[in-house]
Amino acid sequence: MNVRCVVRVCVLVAAAIAVLSVPVWAAAPIKIGIIGPMNFVQGKGHWNGAVMAAEEINAKGGVLVGKERRKIELVKSDSNEFLNLTDATNAMERLITSDKVDFIVGGFRTEAVLAMQDIAMDNKKIFMGAGAAHPELCLRVAKDYKRYKYFFRVTPFNSNYLVRTSFAHMGFVGAILKKELNLPQVKVAIVAEKAVWVDPMIEAAKGVIPKMGMEVVGTWRPSAVATDVTAELSAIQQSGANLIFTVFSSSVGIPFARQAGELKVPAVQVGINVEAQKDGFWEATKGMGNYVFTTNTYIRGVEYNNLTKDFVEGYYKRFGETPTYTADTHTAIKEGLAPSIEAVGSLDADKIVAHLENREYLVPSGKVKYEKDAQGRPTHDLTWGPGYLTSLGGQWQDGKFVGVWPNKWVAAPGAPEVTYKGVVPYKIPPWMKK
């Protein structure tokens, strides 16, 4: 073999290595920015959900864009929005203009999301909101569709529906109490943390509860970070309440549940208790949080449809905890964006918007259909109700958080009865039956 031949072989081998191994030959990835308060549980949910979606999509070779498969590349961005609004907007600007992401998913605090939404809209980037519940975010889409059409809500459904769901939970438990305990009328104590977002909910509750055939015996407003609520609990006990409608998003949810359990207050807790949604609630209340009922998006063992189990168990296996609703970044990417990108065959935001807003698709928490307002204008808000998104009602029963609602739920006269797979009967605390 002469020298020239050796050189030719070397060149060919080098070229083959270059073609096979250098990533520049691969299609550019689709960059998705995940923005959220990354040092808080909400942001961790955002990131974990997105990581899971990217891993699942990439394991199948990526997203088919036209004729090429493109992998998902995630860009993590800490918005720090609980502490600093300016930080949140800077993070969004950086994602779009420096990291040059194709899509953005995340956001939590409404004031920050409003500001971030404007930056995304300026740059005509699709922004899928996965945390803020205020209706205003989607009202903007209806009011100025041309500018705000790139915004979609992924989770949760808007706060008006959240209130409606909580009342449905209260009605569900109230009916059980009335029947099981032979009560002529269920007496309700409203206990809500001192926070601005709670105020309209209390007013609504005061109006709705009598219409549901129950009586409001009083309203208590402990501090959101109270560590002792025995005074409130004694007063509730004195009032003769059978049901405590709770609205807690902060740490007060733990002492309230623990002390109510210690005192064996003869009233069930129903409503929103964010602390009770967490896996560590049982230990935090030392088991005294037994029978606490709270709304939640995911509960292990409860299936909305055939996507739920894979997602919830997969998430639990991967991250060691039950997913919270902000982990629906998974839904946004896997069931929302990816199929629409494949359908339109490009990353063109306008084409994806046109496709996405008209889709109806299954997600692990139900079915997504984007709403239109009374005038027929797209809002890109989530449809709530049987057959779509409803969320769940969960109860702590002897150390396990189980799904108890919807169980033969009829949303309106004539509507179909809804019961999800894995839902178990609601339990009344034994000390109330005496």
Added chain:
Amino acid sequence: MTMISPAVQLKRLVTLVRTEVLVLPSRVIVAMFVLALLGLPLVSQNPYLIRVIILTSVFAILAASWDLLSGFTGQMNFGHALFFGMGAYTSALLNIHFAIPPWGSVPMGALAAVLTGLIVGIPCLRLRGTYLALTTMAFPIILMGIVFALPDLTGGELGISGLQRLSNSLVGNYYIYVVTMLVLSAVMWKITDSHTGIIFHAIREDELAVRASGINTTRYKLMAFCLSGFFAGISGGMYAHYMRIAGPSTLEVSMSFSVVIWAVFGGLATIYGPIAAVFVLFPFLEFVRFWPEYRTMIFAVVVLLILLYMPEGIVHWARDKMEKECPRCKIRNVATRKSCRVCTALLD
């Protein structure tokens, strides 16, 4: 009237630069900083970079306005977010409900902040030190309560969104904010260098002595509150129009404390110290985004270390390293000089 030829004017300018600017490193740095700021869009129009500089400029005005009140006059204000939030909310309300363009709404927001300064200043005149600091800290919290109590007007927890920007162009906005910051900083510095500024300074050092000199200190303290409120109000209005939202976050306690950190970090009673601090700390906080989990901790450690080793602020420290003050005529000289550039006295 005699006309001065451009050549003569240029010669005068060169002489001025050579004799007034180039003689001191601090002035050279300031001149280079101003030139760099004004020239930045010619080099880069990265929207993220432009955004960071614009917001830095807004907070620089705010920090300097705090220095004007607390640094110079010694009226320790721990609730400076009140003026900022007042400016932001007033501008937003005027822009959204009365369709007043930002050119009108921002100055009117500043006037509302002046009025607020007057309202806050009057009850605070009797207080000093810790008592004053705690009282002032309560005012933004009160205003936040009002914001939440009137959600139909103020937007409640959402704030007022959808505001107009001062300019729709990236570079246009940049120059509006940067030039405003430079002009307002110069105005504030000029105020502190004036007769009024000397009285402010004197009030901080010994109010009793100032009163004994026949000066109405009450009037000057109120003036300090109003002036500080005016500049902070402008920064609040400009912030709201840039972010296109005025929300409760403008009134948060963290906003008030950030201002104090910036001012102390840069050096009190200087005006340019807080400005320098904002231009160091705000971009630095953006720079450490590469390590998001430890971002705030890194920031806190840097601030602590700087304050530990440079207790009078970064500007005083840097200036003392580069320059020396003449013991006879008090003129500053470059540190390498052996004798004063004016009176020739020995510097060591």
